[in-house]
Amino acid sequence: MESPTLAGWVGDLHSFAGRQWQREPAVFTPGRPASPFDLDALDAAFDGGLLRAPYLEMVRSDKVVIPAEAFTTSRTVNGTPHHGFADRAKVLALLRTGATLLLRCVDQWHAPTGELVARLSEELDRRVEAFFFLTPAGAQGLAVHRDDADVFVLQVAGRKTWYVHDAPAAAEWSLGELPDDEHSPQRLHRVLDPGDVLYVPRGFAHRAVGAGGLSGHLSLTVRDLSLPDLRTALAQLLAEGLDLPTRPLGEPAIADACATLLEHARVRLGTLAPEDLLRAARAARPTPPATANPDTFAGTARNWTDDAPGLGSVGRTWRRLRAAARTGN
Secondary structure, three states: OOOHHHHHHHOOHHHHHHHOOOOOOEEEOOOOOOOOOOHHHHHHHHHHOOOEOOOEEEEOOOOOOOOHHHOEEEEEEOOEEEEEEEOHHHHHHHHOOOOEEEEOOHHHOOHHHHHHHHHHHHHHOOEEEEEEEEEEOOOOOOOOEEOOEEEEEEEEEEEEEEEEEOOOOOOOOOOEEOOOOOOOOEEEEEEEOOOOEEEEOOOOOEEEEEEEEEEEEEEEEEEOOOHHHHHHHHHHHHOOOOOOOOOOOOHHHHHHHHHHHHHHHHHHHOOOOHHHHHHHHHHOOOOOOOOOOOOOHHHHHHOOOOOOOOOHHHHHHHHHHHHHHHHOO
16 A cells, blocks of 8 residues: 555554554544645635535534525526525524534545545545535534445544444444444544544444534545445446347347347356456546646636637638728728
8 A cells, every 4th residue: 555645644554554444443643734625725615605505514413404595595697596505604603503514525626635535546546535524512413323435534623522433243234324322332532633634444333523612624435345336347347348239129139139148248257356356346436537637727828829729710700800900901
């Protein structure tokens, strides 16, 4: 596991891979801020005016549903009302009542977080997403739950108490909220300060409670493979190299397609090893957007010429008319 980003958080990668990765929760103190998204970036997102649902939610662990209109506002654009825009005053008011602000897919709209997610995804060869939580002291945004992902928590503001319970006892486990009386063995109980990094292995039950001030943290979820992913990859591998009509006409043609497909799958299956299936399933995961696009508006404007493709005959005609007007011809 050669990963500059991860090494900056956990230190000795060999030790982390052997002791904690997918085995044991742990807290690390890198000594420098790990998150590119902080409260200043949060304010900038609200100042920009384009943050809207479903990228933001307000949540509580006490089963109270907070409707979107309680923390968003409507705007009229070109005579048409549009809903769901973030309203900072409403959000702050709800925070004071104990609600938690949840920002989804921060990597999709905050460029530095997108770059971090892309680096970590490449280093771990996994799909990564970013979420931001802002919780007042004494409040809890989500009830105790299990995630279908390894999670890195980057504490950026305030203090937050984390409770991490044991891994699922059975291979067939459910993700999401657990009963309020979750009593599986507790593996970690720790208060995070700004700069701390918490690692929670996939499936380990956990919850967090604000411990001081407005507690903000960035959660990076590292998605791994599930049985549906493996099934999809297997189906693609077994059909690889097979040329059959997409829609065979008539019962005889459909029967022939079945026979051909089965025979091809039998032969193909004999050539596949578990690592082939694993490689195919990982390769099929969605790729994050490019971290840097060389085509920018500013760069395009600096290099723009009136002879650029796309002007067509109208552009050429206009240039001739303009030239004639200047010369008086």
